Amino acid sequence: MRKIETDIVVCGGGPAGINAALAAGRSGARTLLIERYGFLGGMSTAALVYPWMTFHTMDGKQVIAGTAQEIVDRLMAEGASPGHVRDTVGFVKTITPYDPEVYKVLIIDMLREAGVKVLLHSFMDEVQTRDGLIETVRLATKSGKYEISAKQFIDATGDADLSYLSGAPCLQGRDSDNLTQPMTMKFRMRGVDLAKVKRYMIEHPDEFYKKTPFDELEELPLSGVLGYFKHWKEADLPINRDQVLFFTGPGPDEVLVNTTRVQGLDGTELEDLTEGEVQGRKQVRMVADFMARCLPGFENASISSVGAQIGIRESRRIDGCYSLQVQDVVDGRAFDDCIARSGYPIDIHDPSGKGVQAAWVQGDGAYDIPYRCLLPKRIDNLLVAGRCISTTHEALATTRLTPSCMATGQAAGTAAAIAWEQGISPGKIDIGLLQERLIHNGALLRSGQTV
Structure with a gap:
């Protein structure tokens, strides 16, 4: 030793x-x-x-x-x-992107x-x-x-x-x-048309989080999005969540998706962690497919990276x-x-x-x-x-x-x-x-x- x-x-x-x-x-x-x-x-x-x-x-x-x-x-x-930078989700005042x-x-x-x-x-x-x-x-x-x-x-x-x-x-x-807060397997998508996403938000504010700073959205760089309520509800995916959440960057056509949700597992137990990884990666493919098929701005998007491990809150x-x-x-x-x-x-x-x-x-x-x-x-x-x-x-x-x-x-x-x-x-x-x-x-x- x-x-x-x-x-x-x-x-x-x-x-x-x-x-x-x-x-x-x-x-x-x-x-x-x-x-x-x-x-x-x-x-x-x-x-x-x-x-x-x-x-x-x-x-x-x-x-x-x-x-x-x-x-x-x-x-x-x-x-x-x-x-x-300003948080365009509106949940907080600022967020800090990084590479x-x-x-x-x-x-x-x-x-x-x-x-x-x-x-x-x-x-x-x-x-x-x-x-x-x-x-x-x-x-x-x-x-x-x-x-x-x-x-x-x-x-x-x-x-x-x-x-x-x-x-x-x-x-x-x-x-x-x-019970603890759910785990989330986060992933990035590239090929996102963020200008189209922003236009859709401005034209359909009822489909996004109420604290979104819509009055300033024309001038603000898009940093985060919470919503697409209608699309998510219609998709009826087997994920216990009620909206899509993603943040922009680091690349100019890239987003980080925080939408999967794995519940009821213990992040300190080996077998639970194993199951969380399996469920999380399956949900990543499911969510990414839904976003590319259904969300305005994601028509040409695809997965660019997935977390090395599931995120533990x-x-x-x-x-x-x-x-x-x-x-x-x-x-x-x-x-x-x-x-x-x-x-x-x-x-x-x-x-x-x-x-x-x-x-x-x-x-x-x-x-x-x-x-x-x-x-x-x-x-x-x-x-x-x-x-x-x-x-x-x-x-x-x-x-x-x-x-x-x-x-x-x-x-x-x-x-x-x-x-x-x-x-x-x-x-x-x-x-x-x-x-x-x-x-x-x-x-x-x-x-x-x-x-």
Whole structure:
């Protein structure tokens, strides 16, 4: 067995883990990022989750920045993102398109600049603990077993794998039946006539989402579409959904389709995941065929790519020191231990029905995510970032979105670095110091703070 000793280990190379590793590495701590795929990006790359939603409130005020914004800026500098653009679906104010292939390369460059060591093709399958501390994680690899020891650990796996294997208490799904939001197999189509799509929207507004900014659609670049209600209903496909959703790009004739829906399966169970992949890919062919046959603008469209894996909206999450509540989100609640903010609404894809439940943030349009949501119970040298932080099922429907995951990742990496520097547990660090460092590195933690 090969052994590696380091200061901070980040498990999971998605947006949360990337931002956590950047923050930890830039602090001077020896930082190791572990990822099971042969590339980084998590759901953003493996499952084609696109675009990123959202860095802003509904009135356009930016509330997420820091390393997340730095990544966007560097993508823009390479011509791989237009930056934050208006959401023509109308569900949020802005979305952030990006080229996932450029993103895969860019983030490796950024991590190496920060001194972070990356291990790809590494599947974490065992965790050793003693007296409430993680001592090592073990990896299964092509070259045999690896054992990694560190002082601080960050779970950015999305599924709370590290937390679960270490014995930290976890929850899953809604309280009534533990069902989670459905999985979606996302895919891209090329050969789409977007000008024709836009004309059809303007001429048939009743067939599209009511929040679509129809009055501005002539001038706005088309970034997303939700609707085709009549066409979808007439097709009567065996998919438990009530509309078509897609986003434009990265190519000029390309869209990312977010319309398949696989329900009733557990994203942490091997056989369920297997069945989800099978059902999801069958639905991709079904939806793509329907769109090419029936939707104006898609007459010459065809599938150009499909996710490497099915997209997981919800699986395990930790039962942490505080669980963010739906009312915290809707009320735009402020917390003294705020380490990130978000303006994304509650967005629950029904675990068993057709629809989506939505609720928008009141007040100044943003809510705080408290540091305690990143702290699991029972394990003292572990922090959690991204989709599996401590929330209710309903509140997870906003914290799971990529920019929020990026923000909690930066916070977790910064907190782990402070704990490592001071030789204490993350639960004992000075919150004021953590907030000061986050703000110094571009995070937006206070109402009225600007980029």
